[in-house]
Amino acid sequence: MTVQDQIRDYLDETGVTKHALALQAGLNPKAVKNILEIPGIRSDRKTLDALGEVMGIHLPTPAGQMTYSRLMSDLARPTGDEKSDSRNRVLISRLKAFLKAAGWVAEIEIVDRRRAIEKLSSWSAATLDLTENSFATYKSDILAAIHSHGGRNRPNGIRDVRGIYREIHDVLSESDCPNDLKLISGTFFHFLYQRKISPDEISTEVLHEYYLHRLAVSPKGEATCKKHVQRISALCTRLATDADFSSYGFNVVEHPFPDGRNKYGVDASVFSELLSEFDGPVSRWLRGEASRDGLSEEAFLAQLDAAETSGPVNSKKALLKKKNGGRKRTEEDRQSAGFLLPGQTWSKRTLENRRYQLIAGAKALFAATGYLIENLTEYTDPDVIESALDVLSSGNSDDEFPSSYAESVGKTLKKLARDYIGRSADDVNAIAAHIKEHAIGETGISRRNKARLRQIIGDRQQRLIDLSDILTDEVNSIIDKRKRKSRGKTRMDLLGPEEARDIMCAIASDILLARAPRRANITGIRLSWISWAGGTARIIIPNVQVKGRNSDDPDLHIPLDEHASARLKSFIEKVRPKALRAGDDENPFLFPSQGERGDLGQPYAGLLERLVRHTKRIVGFKMNPHLYRHFLGWLWLREDPDRLPDVQRLLGHKRLETTLAHYAEIDEDLALDRWSKYLADQKSRQPEKTKKKRKTG
Structure with missing residues (x-):
């Protein structure tokens, strides 16, 4: 009995869906579907073990898996086509070089696409003694050989397509469409043909499904698959607008991926008034083309000349008047008129960079609080700047040493507040x-964060540790009140979207206290990264997703205790389905996107900002996610200073020096007290007043 047969029998006996089985095993939601429906797919041992644990059986490694020796033997067989045979000889050569560099034995090494990708991603061109371009070619050929011959006789493509899509492909091949779109169209048309999707039914959702399909069957990684689907979106636009294809009914289709530059999920058009002001009079002032009052250079010179001619000038002094250019302009004249001096103006590049910074601050504040900045006068208010810098500091502190981005934005706003808006001296200070x-x-932690850490003592420390329980109790209290007024309804019926988001915050708090992963690693947690052993959960973040790690480094493991695991299990099974937006059932993230805006299939971007608001309310001050990392290290070291190596491993610092740099100055009072006690114990003489007086006789 094959693995596929065993899975089908289990599904038939239990009534569990493929989607549910995959989620129970902590896998990609499409994992079981792919195993059953994609011919020749080879699941790795980790996937089989996860499924076997849920099913209560052992799923054996499929027999007859191809070794590299057999793969090269298949490639060496003549095909009757000289071009194909020549290509296969090249692939064999590439595979031999790959095996030699990897130290693998062809006769016993099983062909595993994922393992090959991990190995190649850890190499550089020097590994194979190649140039960068040649190395890229080698990687492509090695993966192509594995993909084409490692599980099937050949990959499916346009040769397997009939009907309208074969017709469209033939017309496309003879058109003036870019060659790369012609080359990638075959796999897309095969996908549409297999699923009986007509041209007028192609949508962003279809492209998202195609992206997941590519991830499952392609030898390429996520980034390459995204680029492929983005080009498919361009292909659809071309087919929708080209007269030669108008009869087929294609539509312009957007790809399913958000703009990576829009970190906060807020469109810049929201700040149209602010941008209009900055791009107009403010930019002219910053370039030195106009005064802060909008006075042009020409008007400024004309004013100087008019002031000179309006005063009484005797005939002798008139001989001293400048003939060309009028009166000489001094720096004092320019400053008094509201112009920037030459050394104070900004270049075009600086202007662009500062523009991005200001919009980032406005977006961050709007995403976190809903506060919309409409003009620079409002933006340069000290209270608004304080809030914007707080949010930016939270959102840009994912490095081992926090980012200075917030500080840079603050300096830009200070210049505008002082020199353009004309804020008071108190405001500028x-x-x-x-x-x-x-x-x-110098130690990598801002003064504000150090001060906050020293505030986390006693009741505050306990409330921070108990935050997830407090949030859960609050949600249960709300549902209890609704339950008393709504008989006949279940508790899940009475759970609203706000309560679901608060439970997400409780789960995020559990994860932060377990290991304090960086911001992106929290919101980006996928369901497939969660594994279960008995009653406890473990989140395994792939090494390549963790800052500072590559494919040769270990994955980042975040084990949860039984209490937190039970909360997570309840959330996934009961709360998360209620939190999904309409049409977002295939969302792969633990924390799915919320609200009406934004694309489907994305994580909840505002999760951690919501958590910050809860910590402010419950603990008494803002606790941005990165501060959790410092809190864990500080708390453990305060209890036992000898735990420095353990803290290093807990926070994932590669070097002990990084841990020392962070925590050397966090609690100097503690260190001073310990030193004072040590010094007192070592002294051989006691203070005079403590000495016993000797009796004289």
């Missing part, structure tokens, strides 16, 4: 104080 709070110290 307040802005400078906010910038100072977010400045990065």
Whole structure:
């Protein structure tokens, strides 16, 4: 009995769906479907073990798996086509070089596409003694050989397509369409042909499904698959607008991936008034083309000349008047008129960079609080700047040493507040104080964060540790009140979207306290990364998704205790389905996107900002996600300073020096107290007042 047969029998006996089985095993939602429906697919041992644990049986490794020796033997067989035979000889050569560099034995090494990709991703061109271009070719050929011959006689493509899509492909091949679109069209048309999707039914959702399909069957990684689908979107646009294909009914289709530059999920058009002001009079002032009041250079010179001619000038002094260019302009004249001096103006590149910074701050504040900045006068208010820098500091502190981005934005706003808007000296000093709070110290932790850590003592420390339980109790209390007024309804019927999001915050708090992963690794957790052993859950973040790690480094493991695991299990089974947006059933993330805006299939971008608001309310001050990393290290070291190596491993620092740099100054009072006690114990003489007086006789 094959693995596929065993899985089918289990599904028939239990009534569990393929989708549900995959999620129960902590796999990609499409994993079981792919195993059953994709011919020749070879699941790795990790996947089989996860499924076997859920099913209560052992799924054996499929017999007859291809070795590299057999793969090269198949490639060496003549096909009758000289071009194909020549190509296969090249592939064999590439495979031999690959095996030699990997130290693998062809006769016993099983062909495993995923393992090959991991090995290649850890190499450089020097590994195979090649140039960068040749190395890229080698990688492509090696994966092509594995993909084409490692599981099937050949990959499916346009040769397997009949009907309208074969007709479209033939017309496309003879058109002036870009060659790359012609080359990638075959696999897409085969996908549409197999699923009986007509041209007028192609949508963004279809492209998302195609992307998941590519991930399952292609030898390429996620980034390459995304680029492929983005080009397919371009192909659909071409077919929709080209007169030669108008009869087929194609539509312009957007690809399913958000703009990677829009980190906060807020469109820049929301700030149209602010941008209009910055791109107009403010930019002209910053380039030195106009004064802050909008006075042009020409008008400025004309004013100087008019002032000179309007005053009484005797005939002798008139001989000293400048003939060309009028009166000489001094720096004092320019400054008094509101112009920037030459050394104070910004280049075009600086202007663009500062523009991005200001919009990033406005987006971050709007995403976190809903506060919309409409103009620069409002933006340069010290209170608004303080809030914007707080949010930016939270969102850009995912490095081992926090980012200075918030500090840079603050300095830009200070210049505008002082020199363009004309804020009072008190306001400018307040802005400078906010910038100072977010400045990065030599030890890698800002002064504000150090001060906050020293506040987490006693009741505050306990409330932070108990935050997830407090949030859960609050949600249960709300549902209890609704239950008393709505008889006959289940508790899940009474759970609203706000309560579901609060439970997400509780889960995020559990994860942060377990190991304090970086911001992106929390919101980006996929269901397939969660594994179960008995009653406890373990989140395994792939090494390549973790900052500073590559494919040769270990994955980042986040084990949850039984209490947190039970909360996570309940969330996945009961709460998460209620939190999904309409049409987002295939969302792969643990925390699916919320609200009406944004694309489907994305994570909940505002999760951690919501958690920050809860910590402010419950603990008493803002606790941005990165501060959890410092809190864990500080708390453990305060209890036992000898735990420094353990803290290093807990936080995933590659070097002990990084851990030392972070925590050397966090609690100097503790260190001073310990030193004072040590010094007192070592002294051989006691203070005079403590000595016993000797009796004289």
